[in-house]
Structures are given as structure tokens and as C-alpha cells.
Amino acid sequence: MTQTAFLNLVLPFKDKMYRLAKRLLVSNEEAEDATQEILLKLWTNKIKIGGYKNTEAFAMTMTKNYCFDRLKSKQAQNLRIVHNNYKDETTALQKQIEQQDSLAWVEKLMQQLPSQQRLVMQLRDIEQYEFSDIAKVLEMKETAVRVNLSRARKTIREQLIKKHNYGIK
Amino acid sequence: MELNNIDKLIEKYLEAETSIVEEKELRSYFSSKNVAPHLEQYKYLFEYFIIAENETMPKTVSLKPRKNYYKWFTVAASFVLAFGFYTYNHVKPNTQEEEALLAYYQTKKALQLVSNNFNIGAQKVGYLNEFESTKNQIFKSNK
Numbered sequence: 001m002t003q004t005a006f007l008n009l010v011l012p013f014k015d016k017m018y019r020l021a022k023r024l025l026v027s028n029e030e031a032e033d034a035t036q037e038i039l040l041k042l043w044t045n046k047i048k049i050g051g052y053k054n055t056e057a058f059a060m061t062m063t064k065n066y067c068f069d070r071l072k073s074k075q076a077q078n079l080r081i082v083h084n085n086y087k088d089e090t091t092a093l094q095k096q097i098e099q100q101d102s103l104a105w106v107e108k109l110m111q112q113l114p115s116q117q118r119l120v121m122q123l124r125d126i127e128q129y130e131f132s133d134i135a136k137v138l139e140m141k142e143t144a145v146r147v148n149l150s151r152a153r154k155t156i157r158e159q160l161i162k163k164h165n166y167g168i169k
Numbered sequence: 170m171e172l173n174n175i176d177k178l179i180e181k182y183l184e185a186e187t188s189i190v191e192e193k194e195l196r197s198y199f200s201s202k203n204v205a206p207h208l209e210q211y212k213y214l215f216e217y218f219i220i221a222e223n224e225t226m227p228k229t230v231s232l233k234p235r236k237n238y239y240k241w242f243t244v245a246a247s248f249v250l251a252f253g254f255y256t257y258n259h260v261k262p263n264t265q266e267e268e269a270l271l272a273y274y275q276t277k278k279a280l281q282l283v284s285n286n287f288n289i290g291a292q293k294v295g296y297l298n299e300f301e302s303t304k305n306q307i308f309k310s311n312k
Contacts (some may be wrong), residue, residue, distance in 0.1 A: 018226035032228045043232045108218035126221045127188055150185035164210040
């Protein structure tokens with residue numbers, strides 16, 4: 001397998017891996033390193049790539065496992081929390097700040113979920129994976145995925161309503 | 170889109186029973202301008218999903234393995250360790266030996282000094298012998 005062929009295979013889901021890693025590791029740099037590391041692992045084992053049923057699901061599982069390993073490692077104390085700057089030039093400044101605040105709030109809410117629920121929500125609501133694929137990536141049963149997702153969505157909704165009604169009720 | 174329909178979809182969504190198509194429908198509804206006031210809190214959620222989906226990795230991927238200088242740390246550490254063992258086992262006993270030798274010489278010197286002085290003292294005691302013999306002569310002659 002040539003380098004370009006590998007990159008063409010990998011590029012469609014590279015950003016998905018990055019986003020998944022970032023969901024777990026929070027920091028941009030850590031997520032970049034994780035993605036880089038896993039792609040490198042895939043590249044060094046490129047002979048086996050034909051044997052994988054679903055390279056994307058396999059890579060996502062690797063990302064998940066790698067991130068959990070990173071979080072368990074001693075270096076995890078060095079992980080920094082980095083907030084994203086959402087850019088949206090079309091709206092007025094006041095509105096923009098408000099929106100940015102609300103969107104950062106959603107991200108924070110997701111960060112507070114247990115890691116399993118966070119992963120399910122990331123894969124379903126953001127990456128829009130089918131339940132069967134999520135089950136494959138997370139090595140879980142489909143019913144467990146649904147339960148986790150439902151719990152995550154309900155928790156987020158409760159928090160959002162609380163925030164929305166703050167100062168009103 | 171019918172509001173009733175959206176309400177139903179939200180219910181299904183919370184139970185995680187919506188399909189991808191239905192979730193896309195929800196997304197497009199909440200990214201539109203006219204969201205019903207009682208659903209406004211969901212707006213941020215779906216807006217966030219869209220923004221989060223479009224996030225990309227800023228760095229490009231390189232397939233060359235990163236040079237890992239950390240592995241040389243182990244080599245350096247083993248050198249330091251070996252050197253430490255060497256000095257512990259060889260240099261430290263040497264200084265002890267030197268110290269012992271020094272102590273030995275100093276003791277010897279001190280003992281020599283003592284014996285010299287003792288000899289001087291003993292010579293002086295020799296006069297007492299003279300006194301004794303003279304006294305013996307006198308007392309013998311008296312008897």
C-alpha cells in the first residue's frame with residue numbers, strides 16, 4: 001500500500017478520530033497527538049489493513065482505547081483544559097457573545113457526562129453513526145448504546161432547561 | 170414543519186429511538202430561524218452538534234515516526250547507575266584504607282614519641298641504681 005493510498009483511505013475519518021479524542025481528552029494538543037499516534041500505528045501495520053472489516057470502526061475503537069490509556073497514564077495530570085473559540089462573523093457582537101456562551105455551555109455539559117455516555121453522544125449526535133456502528137466501535141451491545149444515549153440526552157436536556165429558566169423561575 | 174411533529178420527534182429523540190433521518194430533520198428545524206419558544210433550549214444543543222461536527226484537526230498528519238529521544242534517557246541513566254556503582258564499590262573503600270593507614274602512622278608516631286620519652290625517663294632512673302649500690306656498700310660495711 002502506498003502512502004497516498006493510505007492517506008486517501010484514512011482522510012475521511014481522520015477528523016472524526018480527532019473529535020472523538022478531543023471529546024475524551026479535552027485538550028486540542030492531546031487530541032492531535034492521539035490522532036497522529038493512531039494513524040502512525042495503522043500505517044506501520046498497513047499489511048493488516050486489508051483484513052479489517054471496517055477500517056473506520058477499527059480506527060475509532062483504537063482511538064477510544066488509546067484515549068482511555070492516556071487518561072489512565074501518569075502523564076494525564078498534565079492534560080490541560082482548552083476552550084474553543086467559536087467564530088461566527090455574521091451575527092452581531094452581543095448576540096455572538098451570548099451564542100458563544102451558550103454553545104460553550106453545551107460543550108461543558110457534555111464534558112460532565114460519564115465518559116461512556118459522552119462517547120455515545122459524540123458518535124451519534126455529532127458524527128451521526130448508526131447504532132450498529134456505535135456498538136462496534138465501543139464494543140458494546142446496541143441496547144446498551146441506546147440506554148446510554150437516552151440517559152445522556154435526558155441529562156443534557158435537564159441542564160439546558162435549568163440554564164434556560166435561570167432568573168425566570 | 171408541523172410543530173406537533175417536532176414535539177413528537179423530541180420525545181423519541183430523548184428515548185434514543187429516532188433514526189438518523191429524523192435526527193437530521195431535527196437538526197434542520199433547530200438551525201432555522203423560527204424555533205417555537207418552548208423548544209428554544211434545544212436550539213443550542215443542535216447548533217452545537219453542527220459546529221462540533223465541522224471541527225477539523227488543525228495539524229496535518231505525518232507518517233514518519235517521531236524521533237523518540239526519550240529512549241536515550243535510559244542509556245544515560247544506566248551509565249549514571251553504573252558509574253555510581255563503580256564509585257561506591259571502589260573509590261569509597263580506598264578512602265577508608267587511606268584513612269586507616271593515616272591513623273596507623275599517626276598512632277605509630279605517637280607511640281614512638283611515648284617510648285622515646287619513656288626511655289629518657291628510664292635513663293634518669295638509672296641514677297637511682299647508683300644510689301642503691303652506694304647505699305648497699307655503706308650499709309654492708311656497717312654490719
